[in-house]
Amino acid sequence: MQNKRRTVFFLLCVFILFQASFGLCLDRYDEAKLGREVFREIEKRYGLLDVPEVSLYIQQLGNRIVSAIENPSYRYKFFVVDQEVPNAFTIPGGYVFVNWGLLTILEREGELAAILSHELAHGEARHIHKQLETQKALAVASLAAAVAGALLGTDTNFSQAIGTGAMASASAVALKYSREHEREADQLGLRFLVSAGYNPLNAINALKHLAERQWGGRPGVLDYLMTHPGAAERIDTLRVLAKRWESRSLADSYLPDSFQLAKLFLIARKYDLPTYEGFVKSLDDKGEKGVVSPVVREFARGLLLTRKGNYSAAKFLLADVWSRRPNDIFAASSLADLYFRLGQVEQARSVVERTLRSRKGNLALHYRLALYCQELGLNEQALQHFDVAKKAPFLFPDLDYRLGIVLGKLGRLGEAHMTLGDYYARRRDVSLARFHYQKALNLLKNPSLEKKVREKLVHLGKIK
Ligand SMILES: [Zn+2]
Secondary structure, eight states, rough: OOOHHHHHHHHHHHHHHHHHHHHHHOOHHHHHHHHHHHHHHHHTOOOBOSOOOHHHHHHHHHHHHHHSSOSSSOOOEEEEESSSSOEEEEEEEEEEEEEEHHHHOOOOOHHHHHHHHHHHHHHHHHHHHHHHHHGGGHHHHHHHHHHHHHHHSSOOOOHHHHHHHHHHHHHHHHTTOOOOHHHHHHHHHHHHHTTBBTHHHHHHHHHHHHHHHHSSSSSOHHHHHHSSSSSSHHHHHHHHHHGGHHHHOBBBBSSSTTTHHHHHHHHHHHHHHHHHHHHHHHHHHHHHTTTOOHHHHHHHHHHHHHHOOOOOHHHHHHHHHHHHOOHHHHHHHHHHHHHHHHOOOHHHHHHHHHHHHHHOOOOOHHOOOOOHHHHHTTTHHHHHHHHHTTTTTTTTTHHHHHHHHHHHHHOHHHHHHHHHHHHHHHHTHHHHHHHHHHHHHHHHOOOHHHHHHHHHHHHHOOOO
């Protein structure tokens, strides 16, 4: 709750701050800069989800919808925040965020697609900008100054800098869309959803799940319903709008069972064993009613047995799931992970390699493959796969560390220290980062890399 309020509050502050520094009309450059700043702050303060398979799944689904939008205004980027409370939000610059908790309360790929479509609609309609204009009166100068101090300045503790009075006034306005903007985003979002090939009823079902959760579910305020108000009327309006596409044959999902497998993969990693076990039981009830497929139930039990340490029984189930869904990232990763735990690294590697053939470029699979190659002493191959995964460093917090070790083993010591320096710089461990960068400078023989390291050292001086 505290965290949630801080997220919303923090975003608001950043908007006010930038409003103060740039005026109300953000140009493209300022907007991109603002997006990057907020992204960095979110990454630093809340963290991103540490389950890359799931983050990539959401990203791919997002990209699928974006490709159905004619001339999108941004090159949209999708990120999963490491927060349980369900929420989704868009910030200027084309950044779309989803809290992982959202996934746990939805039932279908199409429902997640509907939420993403709605967020993309907010982005396309530039609602945040309009929002800032209507909140002109709220340009609390002292607040902006405090935030400037906290954000751009030095050592100041964020919450201390803000003070409780400002906190109260800011949370009263929060970053909340108007009902008019919600209607607009629903209309436009529904068009995106249908263009991407999904049944519009998914938008209604997604909202229903969120609303049920508010009334009958876990305690705590739901961020999504706070930031996107008017759920009940939205459901009614969506029902009317959806009629337009009633006659078209549209899908609820394109990757059979993948949504359910992704959700289980996530829940098995994020919740304690009793909670996960309860979830698996509820699936069995649904299975008996024919709502959940036998493969999904098998997968759920396979992960449960893995968590309980009953590896041989788990292997039997997960191998069967993978044989039925050989192209599925979650089926492959779960089985490979199990082989790895059993010390059967060669088998782990072969599972991932086979699935990668049909899911070319999947960064999570490349990362796994790098780990297994490293374990097998195949450092050259490990290096290649780490290099591919490095396209999205925020998905793999330990990548630079492992890459540094592999480079060291290959005798490329200068690069190894440079990469270890990157690892510690990312973790804001300035002294260790400096130590490795300086070692790198002594060892590197490549002038352009040396120049890079010098720049990194300068940058390091700016980290508090
Ligand atoms: Zn909305």
